[in-house]
Amino acid sequence: xxxKQRMPDTLFKICRNPLLALMILCCVNANPARxxxxxxxxxxxxxxxxxxxxxxxxxxxxxxxxxxxxxxxAKQLGEIIxxxxxxxxxxxxxxxxxxxxxxxxxxxxxxLEAAIKQTPDQPLLHAVGARLTYETGEYNKAHQxxxxxLALDSDQPLAHLxxxxxxxxxxxxxxxxxxxxxxxxxxxxxxxxxxxxxxQIAEGATQYAxxxxxxxxxxxxxxxxxxxxLKADPLAWxxxxxxxxxxxxxxxxxxxxxxxxxxxKINPRAAEVxxxxxxxxxxxxxxxxxxxxxxxxxxxxxxxxxALLTRCDLELINGQYQQALKTAQSAADINxxxxxxxxxxxxxxxxxxxxxxxxxxAALFNADDxxxxxxxxxxxxxxxxxxxxxxxxxxxxLYELAQLMEMKRRFVFAEFAYLKTISLMPQLSGPKSSLGxxxxxxxxxxxxxxxxxxxxxxxxxxxxxxxMRKVLGVLESYGAxxxxxxxxxYDSKADAILGQYMADYLEEIYPELAAQFGxxxxxxxxxxxxxxxxxxxxxxxxxxxxxxxxxxxxxxASTGAVxxxxxxxxxxxxxxxxxxxxxxxxxxxxxxxxxxxxxHWFTEALAVRSEGSARPQRFNQLLVKRVPKxxxxxxxxxxxxxxxxxxxxxWNFAYxxxxxxxxxxxxxxxxxxxxxxxxxxxNQRSTEEAVKECFQISLAEFEKRYHGYLKKITGSLKGYRTxxxxxxxELQKDYEADQQNLALxxxxxxxxxxxxxxxxxxxxxxSVLSRNPAQPQAALTIARLELLSEDLPAALAIMQPxxxxxxxxxxxxxxxxxxxLKQKQYPEALAIYEAAHKKYPYxxxxxxxxxxxxxxxxxxxxxKEALLKLVYLDPxxxxxxxxxxxxxxxxxDLKETLHWGQAALQIDVLDPExxxxxxxTALKLKQPELAIREYRVLLQxxxxxxxxxxxxxxxxxxxxxxxxxxxxxxxxxxxNPDHAAGRxxxxxx
Numbered sequence: 002x003x004x005k006q007r008m009p010d011t012l013f014k015i016c017r018n019p020l021l022a023l024m025i026l027c028c029v030n031a032n033p034a035r036x037x038x039x040x041x042x043x044x045x046x047x048x049x050x051x052x053x054x055x056x057x058x059x060x061x062x063x064x065x066x067x068x069x070x071x072x073x074x075a076k077q078l079g080e081i082i083x084x085x086x087x088x089x090x091x092x093x094x095x096x097x098x099x100x101x102x103x104x105x106x107x108x109x110x111x112x113l114e115a116a117i118k119q120t121p122d123q124p125l126l127h128a129v130g131a132r133l134t135y136e137t138g139e140y141n142k143a144h145q146x147x148x149x150x151l152a153l154d155s156d157q158p159l160a161h162l163x164x165x166x167x168x169x170x171x172x173x174x175x176x177x178x179x180x181x182x183x184x185x186x187x188x189x190x191x192x193x194x195x196x197x198x199x200x201q202i203a204e205g206a207t208q209y210a211x212x213x214x215x216x217x218x219x220x221x222x223x224x225x226x227x228x229x230x231l232k233a234d235p236l237a238w239x240x241x242x243x244x245x246x247x248x249x250x251x252x253x254x255x256x257x258x259x260x261x262x263x264x265x266k267i268n269p270r271a272a273e274v275x276x277x278x279x280x281x282x283x284x285x286x287x288x289x290x291x292x293x294x295x296x297x298x299x300x301x302x303x304x305x306x307x308a309l310l311t312r313c314d315l316e317l318i319n320g321q322y323q324q325a326l327k328t329a330q331s332a333a334d335i336n337x338x339x340x341x342x343x344x345x346x347x348x349x350x351x352x353x354x355x356x357x358x359x360x361x362x363a364a365l366f367n368a369d370d371x372x373x374x375x376x377x378x379x380x381x382x383x384x385x386x387x388x389x390x391x392x393x394x395x396x397x398x399l400y401e402l403a404q405l406m407e408m409k410r411r412f413v414f415a416e417f418a419y420l421k422t423i424s425l426m427p428q429l430s431g432p433k434s435s436l437g438x439x440x441x442x443x444x445x446x447x448x449x450x451x452x453x454x455x456x457x458x459x460x461x462x463x464x465x466x467x468x469m470r471k472v473l474g475v476l477e478s479y480g481a482x483x484x485x486x487x488x489x490x491y492d493s494k495a496d497a498i499l500g501q502y503m504a505d506y507l508e509e510i511y512p513e514l515a516a517q518f519g520x521x522x523x524x525x526x527x528x529x530x531x532x533x534x535x536x537x538x539x540x541x542x543x544x545x546x547x548x549x550x551x552x553x554x555x556x557x558a559s560t561g562a563v564x565x566x567x568x569x570x571x572x573x574x575x576x577x578x579x580x581x582x583x584x585x586x587x588x589x590x591x592x593x594x595x596x597x598x599x600x601h602w603f604t605e606a607l608a609v610r611s612e613g614s615a616r617p618q619r620f621n622q623l624l625v626k627r628v629p630k631x632x633x634x635x636x637x638x639x640x641x642x643x644x645x646x647x648x649x650x651x652w653n654f655a656y657x658x659x660x661x662x663x664x665x666x667x668x669x670x671x672x673x674x675x676x677x678x679x680x681x682x683x684n685q686r687s688t689e690e691a692v693k694e695c696f697q698i699s700l701a702e703f704e705k706r707y708h709g710y711l712k713k714i715t716g717s718l719k720g721y722r723t724x725x726x727x728x729x730x731e732l733q734k735d736y737e738a739d740q741q742n743l744a745l746x747x748x749x750x751x752x753x754x755x756x757x758x759x760x761x762x763x764x765x766x767x768s769v770l771s772r773n774p775a776q777p778q779a780a781l782t783i784a785r786l787e788l789l790s791e792d793l794p795a796a797l798a799i800m801q802p803x804x805x806x807x808x809x810x811x812x813x814x815x816x817x818x819x820x821x822l823k824q825k826q827y828p829e830a831l832a833i834y835e836a837a838h839k840k841y842p843y844x845x846x847x848x849x850x851x852x853x854x855x856x857x858x859x860x861x862x863x864x865k866e867a868l869l870k871l872v873y874l875d876p877x878x879x880x881x882x883x884x885x886x887x888x889x890x891x892x893x894d895l896k897e898t899l900h901w902g903q904a905a906l907q908i909d910v911l912d913p914e915x916x917x918x919x920x921x922t923a924l925k926l927k928q929p930e931l932a933i934r935e936y937r938v939l940l941q942x943x944x945x946x947x948x949x950x951x952x953x954x955x956x957x958x959x960x961x962x963x964x965x966x967x968x969x970x971x972x973x974x975x976x977n978p979d980h981a982a983g984r985x986x987x988x989x990x
Contacts, residue, residue: 048078048088055095060236062270062301064103071096090123097129101136102272104304106335109133124154131163136306138338143167156187158201165205170340172394174426181209185218188226196234199226203243212428214459219247238267242274249277252464252549257281272302279311283318288645291315306332306339313345317405319641320600322352343388344401350381351406355685356414357381366421396426404435410561410597412443430459434466438549441469444527444563446476465549472546475534486511488525492532496568498938499578499910500530506579506907507586514586514611518679520594528582532568539571559585561592570911577876579907584608595682602639602655603682606663607675609656614876620657621843623650625721628711634658635704636688658711665710670696719841729756743769747778754782762786774802777810784816793820804833809840818850827854845874852881861888872904879908886918898922913942917949924952929960947977954986963990 051074058067074092078085093116100109110133117126127150134142144167150160165180184205193199203226210218227240245260258281264274279294292315298308309332316325326349332342357365357379365385388395403418419436422429437453440446450473456466480493482504489507491500507528515521531542540556546565547558556576557566564585569578587608591599627633634642639655646652666674674695681691689700696703727735729752736742736749746769753762762782769779780803784796800817803810814837821830831854838847848871855864865888871881882905889897902919905912920935936953939946954969967990973983 048074048081048085051077052088052091052095056091057236059095059099059102060238060268062268064099064270067099068096071099086120090120090125094125094129097133101133102302104302106133106137106304110137122153124150124157124160127153128157128159128163131160135163135166136336138336140167140170140338156191158184158187158198158205161187162201162205165208169397170338170392172392174394174396174428178209178212178428181205181212185209194229194233196230196237196240199230199233200237200239200243203227203230203240207243207247211430214430216461219251219462223247236267238264238271238274241267242271242277245274246277249281251460251462252284253462254281254284270301272298272305272308275301276305276307276311279308283311283314286645288315288318288641289647304335306335306342309335310341310345313349314405314408317345317348317352318408318644320637322349325349326353338391340388340392340395340398341401343384343395344398344405347381347384347398347402348405348409350379350384351411351414352409354380356406356411359413359417362414362417394425396422396429396432399425400429400432400435403432407435407439407442410592412439412562412597415439416443430456430463433459434463438465438469441472441546442560442562444560446473446527449473468545468549471535472542475531475542476529476546478534479529483525484508486522486525488527489530490527491530492534492568495532496530496570498941499568499570502906502910503528503530503578503582507582510583510586514583514590517611518590518594519676520590522589522593526586526589527563528585529563529565530568531565532571540567543567557581557585559588559592561589561597564589569908575877575879575908577908578910580612580614580876583611587611591679595679596685598685599679599682600636600640600688601643602636602659602662603678605643605656606659607679609660610663612876615843615874616657616660617653618843618845618874619653620660621718622721623654623657624711624715625718627654628715633708633711636662636700661711661714662707665707666696668710669706718843721841721844743773743776744778747776747782750782751778754785759786770799775806775808777803777808777813781810781813781816784813793824796820797824807836811837811841811844815846818847822850822853825857827857830854831858843874845871845878848874852884856884861892864888877908879905879912882908883912883915886915890918890922895922895926899926911942913939913946916942917946920949920952924956929956932956933960945976947973947980947983950976951980951983951986954983958986958990966990 051070055067055070055074058064058070071092074088075096078088078092093112097109097112097116100106100112110130113126113130113133117123117130120126127146131143131146131150134140134146143163147160147164147167150157151164154160161180161183165177165183168174168177168180184202187193188202188206193202203222206218206226207222209215210222223244227244230237230240241260241264245257245264248254248257248260257277261274261277261281264271268274275294275298279291279298282288282291282294291311295308295312295315298305299312302308309328313325313328313332316322316328325345329342329345329349332339333346336342365382366389388398392398399418399422403415403422406418407415416436416439419432419439422432423436426432433452433456437449437456440449440452449469453466453470453473456463457470460466476490478492479490480497480500482489482491482500484504485508487504487507489500489504491497491503493500529546531546532539534542543556543558543565547560556572557564564582566578566581566585569576585608588604591604591607634655639658642651642655646655663675666678670677677695678691681694686694692698692700692703698706732745732749732752736745739745746765750762750766750769753765763786766779766782766786769776770783774780780800783799787793787796787799797817797820800813803813804817808814814833818830818833818837821827821833830850834847834850834854837844838851841847848867851867852864852871855861855867865885868881868885868888872878872885875881882901886898886901886905889895889901899919899922902915902922905915906919909915916935916939920932920939923929923932923935933953933956936949936956939949940953943949950969950973954966954973957963957966957969966986970983970987970990973980974987977983
């Protein structure tokens with residue numbers, strides 16, 4: 002029997018004593034309120050503690066535990082009569098927010114409706130209803146909730162916030178602006194201190210600051226409002242999230258990251274923060290991290306529209322337009338009225354169905370409601386018409402759509418959309434910033450300067466805008482060379498020589514590319530060469546020029562309208578600037594010719610192929626490493642790899658695969674295969690349609706044959722060591738299990754040495770060699786140990802048995818060859834290098850050794866052959882080019898001397914000796930203009946070279962340029978008054 006069951010019986014027994022019963026009854030009747038109050042106080046205290054605990058769980062992201070505690074509070078609250086209104090409101094508010102945070106929106110709305118039915122005059126509930134229905138696109142209901150909330154409490158902050166949002170989505174921008182301004186006024190008037198109100202003020206005031214270019218408000222929100230919210234409620238992770246979002250918006254990534262980290266420290270399951278981190282990852286091109294963050298957000302809140310939209314953006318970046326459309330439609334199922342959702346749907350329609358002409362767009366946005374132009378069958382047109390009926394000023398729709406189309410290089414549409422956004426919602430600073438950045442990509446620097454200056458006035462905290470204005474400042478100080486087809490901008494102090502050589506080279510290759518592609522870009526293409534300036538490196542300026550931020554992976558890049566590159570004269574590692582120029586110019590041709598429809602992989606294939614060099618060594622190494630494992634990208638995957646490589650190897654392999662795909666098409670379908678495919682893209686075909694149209698096979702069959710071609714190429718590559726997939730411990734285990742396997746033992750000995758276990762390595766290697774003196778890895782191990790004491794003869798002697806056995810171990814051959822070269826045993830070294838080159842013709846190290854050996858053996862013809870192979874395999878090998886120049890000069894082959902001297906300048910344009918050789922050769926070839934130019938350049942580099950100045954003066958004199966010759970003779974005689982030939986020339990003048 003329970004205590005409750007026993008209590009009536011006990012009371013009955015006590016009350017059998019009339020006097021005692023009377024005393025008890027008197028006590029009960031005298032203090033009924035007092036007894037009830039004490040009970041309620043205890044219960045209310047318990048409920049209060051439970052609600053507090055549930056809220057703490059919720060703010061820490063422990064949503065399941067929070068729900069359990071809220072349920073306990075609800076049960077206990079149900080036993081209190083009458084219920085505490087404040088506690089019941091907190092309970093319902095907590096449960097609704099919990100449903101909202103975990104994607105249970107329908108449950109949240111049902112719970113809200115029940116709560117309002119129970120307490121119809123509670124303004125907060127109506128405000129919460131406004132937010133829920135606004136977030137699900139039920140704008141009519143949201144309006145009703147807002148009206149009721151404000152009727153009950155004219156200062157209800159959440160209701161004011163949703164009202165301003167609704168006015169924005171109705172195109173009532175002036176009224177919406179007043180709605181956001183209310184938060185500034187309310188803060189000044191009421192000075193609220195609770196975290197919830199402060200957070201709503203932060204959101205509303207920030208929007209007012211965006212629209213009205215009040216930068217001080219951003220600072221105030223970050224430095225005062227959000228910290229005050231955290232002070233009032235240390236669990237208010239939303240404060241850090243809001244601060245981080247503002248900083249992220251201004252491209253202040255480090256501080257934004259700090260704020261997001263702080264938010265997650267409080268609530269590691271804040272879906273909004275993971276979406277923000279995904280956005281940051283996309284901006285940094287860390288797409289794998291972005292996917293991880295998006296998935297995390299959707300695990301927490303499957304109804305997160307922002308997470309779905311970010312996933313859609315990633316799919317658009319990867320060219321997965323159909324999948325992006327499905328994702329956008331999933332977001333529309335949650336909120337079909339959101340301008341951000343509609344922008345993604347519109348982008349998918351445009352990319353799948355085609356982009357209307359600018360005139361059609363203008364007609365669409367300027368037509369009357371009854372205009373016939375609005376009834377076309379285009380999905381984009383229908384969506385836009387429906388939106389304009391509801392919102393005549395859809396600024397956010399246009400702004401988001403412009404950014405998406407700019408990302409896909411549909412610059413004409415993006416420009417139209419940015420301009421239209423600015424005309425409809427001039428309050429927004431973002432479109433001005435983006436338009437300025439777009440103009441930079443389009444090469445319209447004057448318009449960019451004007452637009453970015455205006456954007457900076459509106460938003461001085463925008464890092465990319467600030468950086469780009471600095472770039473424009475640097476660019477303004479640059480010189481310009483204008484040719485028939487190009488404008489070259491360069492640092493006139495550091496790169497005056499380079500700029501002129503680049504201009505000449507571009508004009509030289511232009512006719513070739515115009516004929517190859519059957520197309521000429523309209524107008525002059527601008528090339529910008531960035532050098533060190535104002536304390537920043539050349540590559541930082543180049544990166545800022547291309548993306549507004551200080552790092553980009555490449556040394557050159559093209560937007561299709563403008564090309565920028567890091568100056569080779571500012572780089573530590575040399576590169577062939579002519580190859581880079583040609584590569585980027587091909588992008589200009591192909592992107593403009595196809596109206597940017599060409600896939601990334603194909604424009605890269607054509608660009609790399611145009612360079613005319615052998616496949617880089619790294620490409621061959623990656624082929625050997627990946628193709629046998631089947632690690633081959635599909636054509637669809639390739640585009641994504643270019644913009645989101647996990648590693649430099651992935652990036653290089655994407656280039657490798659693209660190049661070999663072009664080679665495959667030529668071999669399989671003929672010389673005109675590439676031109677056919679380009680024409681199909683020009684006609685706006687998809688890759689699947691283009692392949693079928695050009696080659697009459699399916700894309701699947703195309704890729705099957707292409708993969709077969711890759712396997713064939715890979716099979717022809719020899720001597721490339723694949724990286725062992727075994728760890729040291731695994732190798733050790735394998736060796737211990739099979740100690741009689743001498744090849745395995747030799748490999749293990751070599752690994753012991755690499756792990757600095759010298760004594761063990763020596764003992765094991767000696768043991769192996771005692772049984773097989775020709776085991777290459779064991780011999781290599783001992784040889785390396787001998788080299789530690791610089792005993793070259795001993796190292797060489799231990800490798801002799803393996804060499805006599807004609808080993809193909811690349812490492813052993815390389816070490817033996819180097820020792821022989823160091824000992825100047827050229828005939829012996831020759832045998833190794835010739836054999837190795839025959840086995841491994843694509844490896845440059847053997848050719849480098851052969852060139853040295855042939856030079857010392859004075860076998861000029863063989864030396865030339867080795868050098869010619871070298872520069873084909875490595876187009877940055879300036880030393881070999883210069884060596885070829887001098888070899889041909891010694892033979893009297895002036896044309897080849899000229900050719901290789903000019904090739905050397907395409908890597909090191911500031912080498913005085915090369916210019917001098919070219920000048921002398923030009924004189925012998927009776928090309929006085931070229932000689933004059935080369936002598937002038939030589940004197941820029943070495944002004945005290947009196948012989949060069951004399952030769953320049955003489956060439957000018959013989960060309961009939963007496964006045965210029967006179968000037969040079971005077972300079973010469975100032976440097977050396979006794980220069981006999983100079984004095985004689987002066988007499989002639």
